[in-house]
Each structure stands twice: as C-alpha cells, then as structure tokens.
Amino acid sequence: xxxxxxxxxNKFSLEDSEMTEEKNTTENTExxxxxxxxxxxxxxxxxxxxxxxxxxxxxxxxxxxxLYDKALNLDPLYFxxxxxxxxxxxxxxRSKEALDCYNKALEIMPEHLGIKCLKGFAxxxxxxxxxxxxxYDEVLKVNSEDVFSLYQKGSVLENLGRYGEAMEAxxxxxxxxxxxxxxxxxxxxxxxxxxxxxxxxxxPNSDFN
Numbered sequence: 072x073x074x075x076x077x078x079x080x081n082k083f084s085l086e087d088s089e090m091t092e093e094k095n096t097t098e099n100t101e102x103x104x105x106x107x108x109x110x111x112x113x114x115x116x117x118x119x120x121x122x123x124x125x126x127x128x129x130x131x132x133x134x135x136x137x138l139y140d141k142a143l144n145l146d147p148l149y150f151x152x153x154x155x156x157x158x159x160x161x162x163x164x165r166s167k168e169a170l171d172c173y174n175k176a177l178e179i180m181p182e183h184l185g186i187k188c189l190k191g192f193a194x195x196x197x198x199x200x201x202x203x204x205x206x207y208d209e210v211l212k213v214n215s216e217d218v219f220s221l222y223q224k225g226s227v228l229e230n231l232g233r234y235g236e237a238m239e240a241x242x243x244x245x246x247x248x249x250x251x252x253x254x255x256x257x258x259x260x261x262x263x264x265x266x267x268x269x270x271x272x273x274x275p276n277s278d279f280n
Contacts, residue, residue, distance in 0.1 A: 116141070117145065119141075119149050120142075122138045122139075122141050122152075123138070123152060123155065125138055126138035132159050135156075135159050136156060139156040139159070140156075150179045150180055153173070154189075157170070157171075157172030160172060161189070161196060164196070169189075173186050173189055173193065174190075182213075184213060184214060187207075188210055188217075191205075191220070191223055191227075192223060195223070195227055200227045203223070204224060204228070207221075207224040218244045218254075221241070221244035222240070222254060224240045225237040225240035225261075226257070228240060234265050234268075238261055241254055241261065242258070
C-alpha cells in the first residue's frame, strides 16, 4: 500500500494547481464578459437604431426623449427618431414641439401620410382645428379611404360644431370599415346630439366629443 504521506505533497500541489487554474479561468471569463458588455454598451451608444430599441423598452417618457436626442445627434436625418420623439412630446402635452419634430420628419420624407395624420392630431390638441382639418384633407386627397383621418376629421368638425360635415366623415369611414365599433358609437352619439339640438350646426364652442 502506498504511503499517503509520500504522495500527499504531490497530490495537494496538483489540486492547488488545478484550483488556481480554475480560478484564473473563471476570472478571465468574467473579465472577458465585462469587456464584451462594455463593448456592447459602447456600440449601442454609437448605433441610432439600437438607441431607439432601448427607447422602446422603457416606459419613462423623459428617458425616451433622451435616447431619441442621442440618436438624432448621431444621425440628424433619422426619420423614425423624429417621428417617435414627436409622438412622445405630443403625449406629454408639448404639441408645439411635437409639430417641429413632425416637420423635420417631413423634410426627410415629404410624402409620408402617417406624419401628416400625426400633425393633425397635434393641431387638434392645440385646438387649432382648421389646421388639423387641412392635415387630414391632405391625407384624404392621396388616400380617400384612410379611416383614421376620416375619424379624426369628424371629431374635429364636431368640436367646431359642424355636425353635418362630421356625420358625413363618419358615414364615409363606416362605408370603408362597417365593423368599427368606435365609429358606430361616435355616429350614434352625434345623432343623439343632433336630435336633441334639432340642428346640424352648433356653436364653435361646443364641448361635445
């Protein structure tokens, strides 16, 4: 039988060596992982598209705006960043700033109908209803079956007290999409209001919407 005392030192030296190697390997792996993560963060900060992905992953509007600004600093012609920044600003009640963003986006893609719809929405929030109608009409000249623009135009016309024109917009939208429950509800409410008032035209100060 072999004397453990004779092979002990060699055994322990081998184990110590293995443990040291394992420790070094672990430390090297962790170091490489940290380097990769750091590189990933650096790449993200230099990639406007990745910045928009990060913006989409947060619910904090101020964080979104910060990320959009970083993306636009890297690429001032990044259409999606202008669009999304405008949308967030409008949600925050900063509709004038939103319009500036939408106009920047339209400089890049002048024929983009979605931006024109969003401009109409921003003008509505500013209670500049005539300009909102102009935006929706621009869209409808190109795509007469744009249900969203017809719906929003009808809502704006209601706010102006032009109930007959609002009804026409809703009717046209329902011809295109008769299954839209929200449109049907808006039309029924408007019919009730017209019946109650006995007129298709009301004061521009109507609060119905």
